[in-house]
Amino acid sequence: MSKKKLNTSPILNELKQGSVFFQKETERTEDHSENRANQRTEYRSEKRSVQLPVKRRTKRYSFEFYDDQISHIKRIKIETELAGENISLSEVVREALDYYFETVRKSERSEERSLLRPELRAEKDRLDNPL
Numbered sequence: 001m002s003k004k005k006l007n008t009s010p011i012l013n014e015l016k017q018g019s020v021f022f023q024k025e026t027e028r029t030e031d032h033s034e035n036r037a038n039q040r041t042e043y044r045s046e047k048r049s050v051q052l053p054v055k056r057r058t059k060r061y062s063f064e065f066y067d068d069q070i071s072h073i074k075r076i077k078i079e080t081e082l083a084g085e086n087i088s089l090s091e092v093v094r095e096a097l098d099y100y101f102e103t104v105r106k107s108e109r110s111e112e113r114s115l116l117r118p119e120l121r122a123e124k125d126r127l128d129n130p131l
Helices: 009-018 067-082 089-102 108-116 118-128
Strands: none
Touching: 067 089
């Protein structure tokens, strides 16, 4: 028994006319390797006129929270979503920490508290005066 052979010439003709993979030699883009420099430069060729905003990177850590703190965080998330905004539990905690750093840490009470403990004072001095 002999197998039937599929006539592929009509399919190939159709592909050759409109396919990206079967372009004629004259349609292909020119070879850019001739135009490239042989060595890389240290500087970019184009200058950016606008600075891109610096994105804060996140890093995963595991912390322990009290049950009532988790309840408050979840309540804030639900209230925010009912107001029409999407927010994650992590975003709530990050915003709370940013608020803490901007307000409480700058208060005199926080400064006095850290100066009472020598190990915190040493750590603060180390952070304020990096090598």
